[in-house]
Amino acid sequence: MNFLKSSKDVTQINKILALVFSVLALIFIVIMATNKAFFDWAFTRHQNVLSWYLRPLSLIPFCYFAYKRNPMGIAATIFLLLTSMAWFPVPSSVDDKVIGFLQVEKDYLTSTWTVGKILISSLVPITMGFLAAALWKRKLKWGIFVLITIAFAKMFWSVLTAGSDGTAIMVPAMIGLVICIAVVYYGFKRAEKKKVA
Numbered sequence: 001m002n003f004l005k006s007s008k009d010v011t012q013i014n015k016i017l018a019l020v021f022s023v024l025a026l027i028f029i030v031i032m033a034t035n036k037a038f039f040d041w042a043f044t045r046h047q048n049v050l051s052w053y054l055r056p057l058s059l060i061p062f063c064y065f066a067y068k069r070n071p072m073g074i075a076a077t078i079f080l081l082l083t084s085m086a087w088f089p090v091p092s093s094v095d096d097k098v099i100g101f102l103q104v105e106k107d108y109l110t111s112t113w114t115v116g117k118i119l120i121s122s123l124v125p126i127t128m129g130f131l132a133a134a135l136w137k138r139k140l141k142w143g144i145f146v147l148i149t150i151a152f153a154k155m156f157w158s159v160l161t162a163g164s165d166g167t168a169i170m171v172p173a174m175i176g177l178v179i180c181i182a183v184v185y186y187g188f189k190r191a192e193k194k195k196v197a
Helices: 007-034 036-045 050-057 059-067 071-086 096-110 115-121 123-136 140-196
Strands: none
Touching: 007 036, 007 071, 036 071, 036 096, 050 059, 050 071, 050 140, 059 071, 059 123, 059 140, 096 140, 115 123, 123 140
């Protein structure tokens, strides 16, 4: 007897797992916001720039699952994106710009949350929502436009708030953007060609 009896069962399990990963992501955010020791531990590991290169690339599976209209995959990717800052060991040496930029991010996250700050920060989930919606609706050009917007908004904010230290994210952001666009474009075209065939 098959455990999954129908596509309806698969859909139900997908929704449940999407909820589980959403809750896990929320728990991670709450712990980061309320536990200073964990917050500092995560940011110390985030000094490893491997996580800086990995984070933009996580948009590739995000786009894939949005195209596949798979909420579990989207939620899982968001959870992995959030936690990826702490995946790598603390580096033996850290560039001064990396330290400076991360300190600006830490100060931003731990300072008072004003209405303006909340509105600006809400642009992150909003743009991610637009990206998911674009690929969900099979709008490749809009998806690529949102990818570019996310990358350049991050770079602009980084330089605006951290000055020269903000330039530390430029190379990872640009490499990630180019790879994301190339993979999403190729994957989209290949999937659409299979549909026609």
